[in-house]
Amino acid sequence: MRHILSVLVNDQPRVLARVAGLLGRRNFNIESISVGESEEPGLSRMVIATRGDEQTMEQVQKQLHKLVDVIKVQDLHDHSAVERELLLVKVGAGPATRMEISGIIEPFRASIVDVGPHSLIVQATGERSKLDALMELLHPYGIKEVARTGVTALSRGANKAGVALTAGG
């Protein structure tokens, strides 16, 4: 089962290394980690996409909580959440195929952000599955380079990410 964890952490040097190291060491599988500023100065929000059964997820949360720099952990799976990822993909494209590609990406609300003589760069945001679908359609044109940010997410409406588990030792 796929889970998205929203983790509030102290904005300290090495906090990403602590979190990533912990997950690796405990043999938890990670799809992506993204981190950036949060609404509160001094705290960052880390969004971790991972897979595991209920028991594994409970362990992941508890182990994360043991880190002194971790303030709050919430599994967004339990809440309705908005989930996004940014994709940049450089596709092989000469003058003949540009129009075709632009037609393909339009329903995805993606845009062409750079055009070169033999390639162009498509930018898209959305849920992972949507970006995967777009990638599949672009495949026949020749994918030259891809960069994805990994998932970031926020719970919807009144839910404030991070109130699920009380701070522990």
Next chain:
Amino acid sequence: MAQRLAMSAERSEDLTQPQQEYSGSEILLRCLIEEGVEVIFGYPGGAVLPIYDSLYHGAVKHLLARHEQGAIHAAEGYARATGKPGVVIATSGPGATNLVTGIANAQMDSIPLVCITGNVNQDLIGTDAFQEADITGITMPITKHSYLVTDVRELPRVVKEAFHIASTGRPGPVLVDIPKDVSNGKTGYHYPEQVHIRGYQPKTDPHPLQITRLHQALAEAKKPLILAGGGVVTSGGEHELIAFAETARVPVTTTLMGLGGFPGQHPLWLGMPGMHGTYAANHALLECDLLIGIGARFDDRVTMGRLDKFATGAKIVHIDIDPAEIGKNVDTYIPIVGDVKKSLSAALEGLPRSRSEAWVKRVQGWYREKPNRYRDSDQVLKPQWVIRHLHESTGGDAIVTTDVGQHQMWVAQYFPFAKPRSFITSGGLGTMGFGFPAAIGAQLAHPEATVISVTGDGGFQMTSQELAVIALGNIPVKVAVLNNRCLGMVRQWQEVFYKKRYSEVDLADSPDFVKLAEAYHVKAWRAESKEEAARAWKEALSAPGPAVVDFRIHPEENVYPMVAPGKGLDEMIMGEEES
């Protein structure tokens, strides 16, 4: 405490004037004094020269080990004997990396330590400078928390937090890495009275609802069993445990780390469980209908990793201060997050008696009929006999440390520990070289106590250089080397699982331990028979200072009972000794 420092030497004026600026290293020392640190274990070097210069006044006792591993194990021994954080200082680079084994060891056994390392000047960090090591990075997976101090003004807060984190909740090692420019930097001094760490609030009080559920489960149980671990010792909950077991009529098995947390001669005690556990403890684990884990983490040396054969018919209650331990290895029916002592005293109120009388009789019968046994001999010296003799000769009134291997298991099996903190061993990491320096730390903590370091001929050679320390300080540690001329535990595994293909376990060409000790000016004896052993030990015990006895035990003795890795607790090898 500040007065103690003020009395010493020429700096007295500085310390009575709060406005004054101090160097980082002086601030560090003041912080340590405020924390009540009595002794620091360490080894100097370039990056900690400012700190050692501050120690020059002697305001805090410092013990110069002969290897940083010796220093940190001694600090652990001190912490394990007292419950107070042990403090160790090492220089940057190789000094710091020599601490790694001890840090991992403390982390695995939840031992409070504050490890202070020096680092190169901050402008050199990241340049592969001379004696630079990213010790914060290296130790990240094996510390409870760590700090790289980047500003001298942060130092008091960091030290305060380090001691707090190390000693509260589930204790553990905290690393404080101090670059040389920070220990040389100057600022005013103010030690914070309190700590506020937003992400660290250990929960010590158990949830009343879960206590009620425990009561209900106990009232229904016919075959309850307590599995008590190191958490009982850490929390100081031994009296509550006795009261609990006696009131509810529940037999108790104590893990390696829990030995001494319940009296080894109590009628409800079943011995140690697991790989080298007693028949009674293991069979009780197989058959119980309610298993109450108390400050124990269901390690694979206890469960054998075979959860399909571990307490399968039991409801499991798990009391632990670390919420992450609950549900980590076994499914828990009643989780109780809290300090062991507090949880047990909460449970004592209104504690029902279980309907366990027939069960208690039965497990006591097992314990009586199938105790740990060995075949004694008058021709050769048997290690089990030696351990029993150590117990008898001291009336059990001793602190015993061990290394890792067969001798460790024999101590666990044949020395019935009566009191917590009297057995000091490397449980989780299983670190050879631990026991002897740990004994030094324990002895410094309890100068009047009889401290015995039981060690193997292999393990002793990993840290025997610390003989210099007991000699120089006249620290009366008594070292009992159980010398079987081989890496005994490995030899045993090769015998049982590798068809006696004894690969690289022969230690027959070890140095003469008597001469080795004497070279360090430590008195020493050798014993080949029971008579010699008894005589040598008597003289060693009554010698005023340190002593080493080289017990030449039978080289082919094995530790039984034994459960092979991958087997369940129902498949114990009882050993031929136990006909």
